[in-house]
Amino acid sequence: MLYPKNKYQPEHFRTHEFFQLLHFCREEFGLFLEAYNPASVERRLLKMMDMLRVSSLPELQESLKGRTNPRQIFCNAFVANITQLFREPQSLLFLRSHIFELWRHQPKIRVWIAGCSTGEDVLSMAILLHEHQLLERTVIVASDINGQALKKAQHRSIDLAKFKEAEEAYRLVGGTCDLLDYGIRSQNKFTFHPGYTAQVQYLEQDLYQTHPLGPFDLVWCKNVLIYFQSNFQFRIIEHLTEPLKTKGFLILGEQESMGFSKQENRFRQADYPAKAYQKIW
Secondary structure, three states: OOOOOOOOOHHHHHOHHHHHHHHHHHHHHOOOHHHEOHHHHHHHHHHHHHHHOOOOHHHHHHHHHOOOOHHHHHHHHHOOOOOOOOOOHHHHHHHHHHHHHHOOOOOOEEEEEEOOOOOHHHHHHHHHHHHOOOHHHEEEEEEEOOHHHHHHHOOOEEEHHHHHHHHHHHHHOOOOOOHHHHEEEOOOEEEEOHHHHOOEEEEEOOOOOOOOOOOEEEEEEOOOHHHEOHHHHHHHHHHHHOOEEEEEEEEEOOOOOOOOOOOHHHEEEEEOOOOEEEEOO
């Protein structure tokens, strides 16, 4: 069966049917698409229309209504799950050289990884904490808007084809052990031992609307802000910084900053390459 090719252009995303879809997503799924970068919304909706084989936004809305678990289908297609083990080494090196040293004698440590996607940041953090004898004292809260991504995160696995890349990234952040010792290799997967995530709490949560209960010593949020419009980024920064302890650290993605957030004067930039900010009051 042939389906009509999607002919939507940018102007179609300024029509009444587009705003009807925004209202539908807000009311039915609790998702505020208005907060996202418009070009990103358009691109992802077009991708979703192709995936569901519909040719208009009203058809997309009706298609979603008629499916089991439509919110999860929408999130799977809309949310970008782009991540990898030991990404953005400057931030991880700052963890090793500075933050972990501050935590050396701290009896309890709480870390929030916001927008954890399929769990690569969680595993990276856990392995480095383990190497500094801090893991047993640490509780990690890992949150994401996409429940299916969280389920994958709990499997603690990566494709074996990505393992060499992970080993190289591990070396760049000062890793000296054999990464193979951290898990079990199968035919097409590498699965990390369960002990590294034993104290991880996985939480399905929309960062735009709320945050987990603090306080946290570290909030780690990589490459989430870039998908939002600047006037909506301020609200997310408030949610990231509110549960953070005084003298705690916020670490953002390489292309992100606190910008002109109202929270900026409550922080000092602890390390520019690492995009690390420390809360001062």
